[in-house]
Amino acid sequence: MARLVMKFGGTSVANVDRIRNVARHVKREADAGHDVAVVVSAMSGKTNELVGWCREAAPLHDAREYDAVVASGEQVTAGLLAIVLQEMGIQARSWMGWQVPILTDGAHGVARITGIDGSGIIRHFEERKEVAVVAGFQGMHEPTRRISTLGRGGSDTSAVALTAAIGADRCDIYTDVDGVYTTDPRIVPHARRLDRVSFEEMLELASLGAKVLQVRSVELAMTQKVRTFVRSSFDDPLDPKPGTLICDEEDILENNVITGIAYSKDEAQITLRRVADKPGVAAAIFVPMAEANINVDMIIQVVSDDTTTTDITFTVGSADFERAKAILESSRDKIGFATLEGATDVVKVSAIGIGMRSHAGVAARAFQALAEKGINIRAITTSEIKFSVLIDSAYTELAVRTLHSLYGLDKPQ
Numbered sequence: 001m002a003r004l005v006m007k008f009g010g011t012s013v014a015n016v017d018r019i020r021n022v023a024r025h026v027k028r029e030a031d032a033g034h035d036v037a038v039v040v041s042a043m044s045g046k047t048n049e050l051v052g053w054c055r056e057a058a059p060l061h062d063a064r065e066y067d068a069v070v071a072s073g074e075q076v077t078a079g080l081l082a083i084v085l086q087e088m089g090i091q092a093r094s095w096m097g098w099q100v101p102i103l104t105d106g107a108h109g110v111a112r113i114t115g116i117d118g119s120g121i122i123r124h125f126e127e128r129k130e131v132a133v134v135a136g137f138q139g140m141h142e143p144t145r146r147i148s149t150l151g152r153g154g155s156d157t158s159a160v161a162l163t164a165a166i167g168a169d170r171c172d173i174y175t176d177v178d179g180v181y182t183t184d185p186r187i188v189p190h191a192r193r194l195d196r197v198s199f200e201e202m203l204e205l206a207s208l209g210a211k212v213l214q215v216r217s218v219e220l221a222m223t224q225k226v227r228t229f230v231r232s233s234f235d236d237p238l239d240p241k242p243g244t245l246i247c248d249e250e251d252i253l254e255n256n257v258i259t260g261i262a263y264s265k266d267e268a269q270i271t272l273r274r275v276a277d278k279p280g281v282a283a284a285i286f287v288p289m290a291e292a293n294i295n296v297d298m299i300i301q302v303v304s305d306d307t308t309t310t311d312i313t314f315t316v317g318s319a320d321f322e323r324a325k326a327i328l329e330s331s332r333d334k335i336g337f338a339t340l341e342g343a344t345d346v347v348k349v350s351a352i353g354i355g356m357r358s359h360a361g362v363a364a365r366a367f368q369a370l371a372e373k374g375i376n377i378r379a380i381t382t383s384e385i386k387f388s389v390l391i392d393s394a395y396t397e398l399a400v401r402t403l404h405s406l407y408g409l410d411k412p413q
C-alpha cells in the first residue's frame with residue numbers, strides 16, 4: 001500500500017466526461033488500497049477567461065482581487081471531481097487551498113508556498129479511507145487570510161509540494177502528452193518521449209520554455225526529493241503507461257550530449273545605441289531594471305570602434321517590455337544613449353544537455369546549422385548545460401527542428 005498524489009491538468013478536466021475519465025484513474029489507485037490525494041487544475045481555457053475578465057474590469061487591478069477571481073476555476077473542478085468520485089462509490093472530499101491549508105507568501109498572482117499542513121488530509125485517509133481532491137494553483141496568505149495563487153501553471157507546484165507535505169511515495173503529473181519529450185511534440189512530430197530526465201535538465205527545459213511542468217515544481221521536486229512522473233491522462237485507466245520519471249543524474253543510464261530543445265516566445269529585445277563607453281554605464285542601465293523586479297537575460301555589449309560610445313543589447317520577458325522601455329527613457333540623461341530600439345517578434349531557442357559539460361564545440365555546430373538555413377542569430381548565451389540563441393520568431397519551428405535533427409534527437413522513422 002502506498003500514498004500517492006495524482007495531478008490532472010486543464011485538458012484532462014476540460015468537461016464532465018473527461019472528469020469521469022480522471023475519476024477512473026483515481027478509482028484504480030483507490031481500489032488498489034492506496035491513500036490518494038488528487039490535485040486538479042481549472043478546465044482548460046478557464047483561467048485565461050478569468051484573467052481576461054480581470055483585465056476587462058480594469059487594466060491595472062488589485063492583485064488580491066485578481067487572485068479571488070482566478071482561483072475560482074480550480075474550486076469548480078475540485079468539487080466536480082469529488083461529486084463524480086462519490087457517484088462511483090468512492091469516498092471523496094474537496095479541499096480548497098485555505099482548507100488544507102496551503103500557506104503562501106503575500107506575492108499575489110505569483111505566490112510561493114511557505115508551508116502545508118497535511119495533517120487534516122492524512123487524518124481523513126486514516127479514519128475514512130477518503131480521497132482528498134485538492135484545488136491546485138491556490139493557497140492562502142496566512143497573515144491576511146486572503147486567497148493567493150501560485151503563478152500560471154502552478155497546479156504542478158501544488159502537487160509536488162503536497163506530495164512532500166503528506167509524505168507520499170510518488171507524484172504523478174497527468175497531462176495531455178504521455179511524458180516529457182525531446183522537444184514540444186506539438187511542433188516536432190518526430191520528437192521522442194524520454195523514459196527519464198534529470199532534475200537539472202528538466203529545470204532548464206522548464207525555465208527555457210517547455211511548459212509541461214512549472215519551473216517551481218521541478219525546483220521543489222529536486223530539493224524535496226519527490227519522485228515525480230509525467231504521464232498521460234488519456235491512457236486507458238485500466239492499462240496506464242509509466243510516462244517519464246524526473247530523477248537524479250546518476251539514475252540515467254544513456255547520456256546524449258543534448259537531451260532536449262526548448263523555445264520561448266515570451267522574450268523581448270532592447271538595444272541602446274551610442275551609449276557612453278565609461279565605467280558605471282552598465283550599472284546605470286541594469287540597477288533600475290533589478291529595482292523594478294525586471295529579469296534581464298541575454299546581454300551583449302559591442303566593443304566600440306570610436307572608444308567613446310558603444311551599443312548594448314539585452315532581453316527581458318515580453319510582459320516587462322513596456323515597463324523596461326519606460327524606465328530607460330526616464331533615465332536617458334543619466335545613461336546617455338542616442339536611441340532605444342525594441343523588438344518583440346523574437347524567440348529564444350535553447351538546447352539542453354548535461355553531456356555539454358564534457359563535450360566541446362556543441363554550440364558551434366548549432367550556429368553553423370542555423371546559418372545554413374539562413375537564420376540570423378541576434379544574441380547568444382551559454383552556460384554549463386545549455387546554450388540559447390535569440391532569433392526572429394518567424395523561424396521558430398525551422399530552428400527547433402534543425403537543432404532537433406542536428407543532435408540526433410529525431411525518432412527513427
Ligand code: ADP
Nearest residue numbers: 009010011175176180181183184186210211212
Ligand atoms: P496541463 O494543462 O496538463 O498542465 P500544459 O499545457 O501545461 O498541460 O503542458 C503540457 C503541454 O506542454 C503539452 O501539450 C506540450 O505541447 C507542451 N510541451 C512543451 N514542451 C514539451 C516537452 N518537451 N515535452 C512534453 N510536452 C511539452
Ligand code: ASP
Nearest residue numbers: 041047137152153154155
Ligand atoms: N489553472 C492555472 C493555469 O492555467 C493553473 C494550472 O493549470 O496549473 O495557469
Ligand code: MG
Nearest residue numbers: 009153211212
Ligand atoms: Mg501545466
